[in-house]
Amino acid sequence: MVEGIIFDIKRYAVHDGPGIRTTVFLQGCPLKCWWCHNPEGLRDWPNETFVKQSYAKSIGRVSVETIIQEIEKDLLFYEESGGGVTFSGGEPLVQHEFLRQSLAECKRRGIHTALDTTGYAPADIVQSIANAVDLFLYDLKLMDGELHEKYTGVSNSLIHENVKMLTANGNAMIVRVPLIPRITDTDDNLERLAEFVRELNGVNTIHFLPYHQTASQKYRRLQIENKMTDIHPPSEDEVNAVKNRFEKQGFLVKIGG
Amino acid sequence: MAARETAPERKEELREMARICERVPAHAPQTFWEALQYYWFVHVGVITELNPWDSFNPGRLDQHLYPFYRKDLEEGRLTEERARELLQAFWIKFNNHPAPPKVGVTAEESGTYTDFALINLGGVQADGSDGVNELTFLMLDVIEEMRLLQPSSMLQVSKKNPDRFIKRALKIIKTGFGQPSIFNTDAIVQELVRQGKRVEDARCGGASGCVESGAFGKEAYILTGYFNIPKIVELTLNNGFDPHTNKQLGLQTGDPCDFHSFDEFFTAFETQLRYFIDIKIQGNNLIDRLYAKYMPAPFLSLLIDDCIANGKDYHAGGARYNTSYIQGVGLGSVTDALTSIQYNVYDKKILTMPQLQELLRANFSHDREYRRRFLNETPKYGNDDDYADAVMRRIFEAYYNAVDGRPNVRGGCHRINLLPTTVHVYFGRVTGALPDGRLAREPLSEGISPVQGADRNGPTSVIKSAAKIDHIRTGGTLLNQKFTPQLLADDDGIAKLTHLIRTYFRLDGHHIQFNCVTAETLREAQKSPEKYRDLIVRVAGYSDYFVDLGEELQNEIIRRTEHAEF
Numbered sequence: 034m035v036e037g038i039i040f041d042i043k044r045y046a047v048h049d050g051p052g053i054r055t056t057v058f059l060q061g062c063p064l065k066c067w068w069c070h071n072p073e074g075l076r077d078w079p080n081e082t083f084v085k086q087s088y089a090k091s092i093g094r095v096s097v098e099t100i101i102q103e104i105e106k107d108l109l110f111y112e113e114s115g116g117g118v119t120f121s122g123g124e125p126l127v128q129h130e131f132l133r134q135s136l137a138e139c140k141r142r143g144i145h146t147a148l149d150t151t152g153y154a155p156a157d158i159v160q161s162i163a164n165a166v167d168l169f170l171y172d173l174k175l176m177d178g179e180l181h182e183k184y185t186g187v188s189n190s191l192i193h194e195n196v197k198m199l200t201a202n203g204n205a206m207i208v209r210v211p212l213i214p215r216i217t218d219t220d221d222n223l224e225r226l227a228e229f230v231r232e233l234n235g236v237n238t239i240h241f242l243p244y245h246q247t248a249s250q251k252y253r254r255l256q257i258e259n260k261m262t263d264i265h266p267p268s269e270d271e272v273n274a275v276k277n278r279f280e281k282q283g284f285l286v287k288i289g290g
Numbered sequence: 291m292a293a294r295e296t297a298p299e300r301k302e303e304l305r306e307m308a309r310i311c312e313r314v315p316a317h318a319p320q321t322f323w324e325a326l327q328y329y330w331f332v333h334v335g336v337i338t339e340l341n342p343w344d345s346f347n348p349g350r351l352d353q354h355l356y357p358f359y360r361k362d363l364e365e366g367r368l369t370e371e372r373a374r375e376l377l378q379a380f381w382i383k384f385n386n387h388p389a390p391p392k393v394g395v396t397a398e399e400s401g402t403y404t405d406f407a408l409i410n411l412g413g414v415q416a417d418g419s420d421g422v423n424e425l426t427f428l429m430l431d432v433i434e435e436m437r438l439l440q441p442s443s444m445l446q447v448s449k450k451n452p453d454r455f456i457k458r459a460l461k462i463i464k465t466g467f468g469q470p471s472i473f474n475t476d477a478i479v480q481e482l483v484r485q486g487k488r489v490e491d492a493r494c495g496g497a498s499g500c501v502e503s504g505a506f507g508k509e510a511y512i513l514t515g516y517f518n519i520p521k522i523v524e525l526t527l528n529n530g531f532d533p534h535t536n537k538q539l540g541l542q543t544g545d546p547c548d549f550h551s552f553d554e555f556f557t558a559f560e561t562q563l564r565y566f567i568d569i570k571i572q573g574n575n576l577i578d579r580l581y582a583k584y585m586p587a588p589f590l591s592l593l594i595d596d597c598i599a600n601g602k603d604y605h606a607g608g609a610r611y612n613t614s615y616i617q618g619v620g621l622g623s624v625t626d627a628l629t630s631i632q633y634n635v636y637d638k639k640i641l642t643m644p645q646l647q648e649l650l651r652a653n654f655s656h657d658r659e660y661r662r663r664f665l666n667e668t669p670k671y672g673n674d675d676d677y678a679d680a681v682m683r684r685i686f687e688a689y690y691n692a693v694d695g696r697p698n699v700r701g702g703c704h705r706i707n708l709l710p711t712t713v714h715v716y717f718g719r720v721t722g723a724l725p726d727g728r729l730a731r732e733p734l735s736e737g738i739s740p741v742q743g744a745d746r747n748g749p750t751s752v753i754k755s756a757a758k759i760d761h762i763r764t765g766g767t768l769l770n771q772k773f774t775p776q777l778l779a780d781d782d783g784i785a786k787l788t789h790l791i792r793t794y795f796r797l798d799g800h801h802i803q804f805n806c807v808t809a810e811t812l813r814e815a816q817k818s819p820e821k822y823r824d825l826i827v828r829v830a831g832y833s834d835y836f837v838d839l840g841e842e843l844q845n846e847i848i849r850r851t852e853h854a855e856f
């Protein structure tokens with residue numbers, strides 16, 4: 034079986050989909066968002082020092098079997114709460130072979146699966162895992178192509194095509210949007226976002242994730258440039274304004290996943 | 291007073307009080323108010339007689355009062371509001387409870403006198419059906435409004451009870467005063483039945499004091515004292531010699547340097563354990579005989595079934611059931627200590643037994659490396675790690691086998707439970723450094739909770755580890771979890787915590803208690819992060835370990851928590 038590279042596993046994850054979940058963080062991401070709060074997940078191959086050391090966790094290079102064992106530990110909690118596993122990252126599609134096999138093993142065991150993804154991957158790869166995903170947590174950030182490129186390092190066209198394809202095929206989805214003052218939280222971006230999501234088949238739920246500065250310490254430690262030094266978390270009023278705005282348009286809105 | 295009173299309403303109220311006090315407890319109560327007054331007279335009687343119960347309490351209050359409540363409502367004698375007020379007055383009586391002075395270790399741990407009255411809500415009825423009623427919710431309102439330390443309160447949660455019952459309680463818990471705690475009725479019933487009680491008696495029972503299971507009104511179950519299990523590791527490491535008192539306290543089970551396997555070490559540990567349990571049981575029997583002879587409790591004997599029928603005093607085995615509990619303390623500490631010996635000395639051969647003995651003798655004073663390994667790179671109980679948890683099970687079996695079923699002199703037997711009250715602090719003070727990296731004199735772990743800061747995989751793994759204990763063969767275990775109120779901020783958070791509790795109970799867990807932490811605790815965690823590695827806080831849309839956060843963010847959360855407090 035293939036091996037994957039995991040930089041964290043979080044049990045009792047309660048903000049990554051329905052119920053009590055285990056979130057598996059896969060290493061590597063093709064994007065470079067200014068606000069990324071998992072900068073340790075960006076490198077393709079983890080330097081051991083970036084991997085949180087913990088005796089009792091299977092972190093680092095792991096087999097599908099190991100990760101499934103880890104996921105199965107909380108089976109009863111998933112059953113009780115309608116939860117399951119969430120694969121997150123980084124961008125989990127980077128390690129698509131490992132992801133595909135892990136998802137398949139979860140499905141075989143009747144475990145609910147969610148995929149927290151940017152959608153930035155070739156369409157055939159996205160398609161190849163879609164059947165084993167019960168719920169997509171699909172990140173949309175900036176609707177404007179140029180701005181998207183500026184703040185994430187990549188164009189959004191592939192991301193938008195994939196999301197249309199997935200929803201057209203009837204995949205269940207929640208859209209997740211990082212809420213960042215002056216970057217994603219602008220009139221123009223929010224308006225275009227609402228328009229875009231309205232056109233998606235069967236998507237009615239949007240989760241806004243307010244920007245927070247938890248990662249600033251990590252940036253310092255990892256000596257990665259932090260471009261967000263003058264951006265502050267949105268105020269409660271700002272967050273509520275966005276919530277109201279989308280609720281008025283008939284969306285189901287949740288703050289913070 | 292009534293004669294002098296001019297306000298007609300108050301005059302009438304005083305008259306009614308006088309009438310009730312004339313009537314109960316000589317006659318059976320007929321109304322809600324009479325029932326409350328009846329109980330209070332009984333309570334005062336019990337605690338002034340001898341207070342042998344220490345934690346005497348009205349038990350299943352919502353069950354007992356419900357028929358009176360319904361009848362009074364139907365017959366127009368009572369309104370919900372009036373019942374609420376009477377209950378509030380009842381709560382105040384407990385809070386103003388006459389307090390015998392505390393002395394010695396007990397006084398040092400906490401100056402607050404608590405009588406450990408624990409009011410049980412919910413659970414099942416004698417026929418096994420759902421016991422939650424309107425009065426249950428009314429009492430939860432009273433607990434929330436009064437915010438009193440005494441009486442303490444708890445939820446009995448059966449699989450038959452509705453979720454809304456737990457959710458209502460979590461809304462109180464999140465306000466951060468540690469009440470109510472949550473118990474598994476289905477486990478309690480099984481525990482009591484396993485001890486040989488009738489199923490109806492078990493269903494009408496519950497937990498009193500901290501977490502102790504008992505058949506209310508039919509059982510004399512005595513907590514005979516706490517047992518420092520980690521100390522046994524220290525004694526085994528020193529061939530029965532106690533470095534603290536400089537005396538040969540235990541048996542000479544052999545110099546551990548001569549042991550070739552962990553099994554040999556464990557056998558020595560088990561021999562020491564039995565030796566001290568034997569002493570404990572001899573002492574218990576002596577005390578029981580003294581009580582029976584010199585401290586009869588005739589008033590209490592009137593109240594507890596079958597003292598009268600048996601013609602025997604409560605202290606002499608008159609009750610239907612007669613249990614003696616020995617409370618094991620420090621399960622987390624002893625597990626981690628023995629796990630470290632197995633892992634570092636015998637399995638991985640990181641160091642030798644003489645080296646370990648030397649480190650402990652010196653309280654790790656010249657060492658950095660080994661202690662770091664013990665703390666960070668050795669399996670620990672509380673992480674759903676089968677290596678450590680298997681050691682825990684072995685210790686549990688040893689403790690259980692040493693105690694369970696051994697006769698007391700009241701016609702019953704000894705049983706185990708695992709709870710510390712506050713004695714884990716005192717026991718820590720008389721226990722030297724342990725192989726898990728704990729320094730001498732530091733507190734032991736409490737209840738069945740992991741060692742402070744040893745659990746790093748979140749609450750589901752703590753629950754999984756704790757559920758590897760066979761709770762059904764105990765008479766109560768105590769598990770503490772820390773949460774910040776933000777984690778319970780919305781309905782979603784409350785629902786998920788409800789699922790967490792349900793899962794623990796599905797795994798036969800006995801009790802769980804959520805301490806919503808205060809800003810003060812967070813400040814403490816900032817200063818000594820190594821003790822608070824398990825502390826989870828809600829950061830923004832997500833939760834994280836508090837000690838992993840940057841300082842600025844920690845400060846922000848402290849401010850936020852302060853804000854949310856009362």
Ligand code: SF4
Pocket residue numbers: 062063064065066068069070071074075122123124151185
């Ligand atoms: S997509 Fe996510 S992991 Fe990748 S850079 Fe952006 S925020 Fe970081």
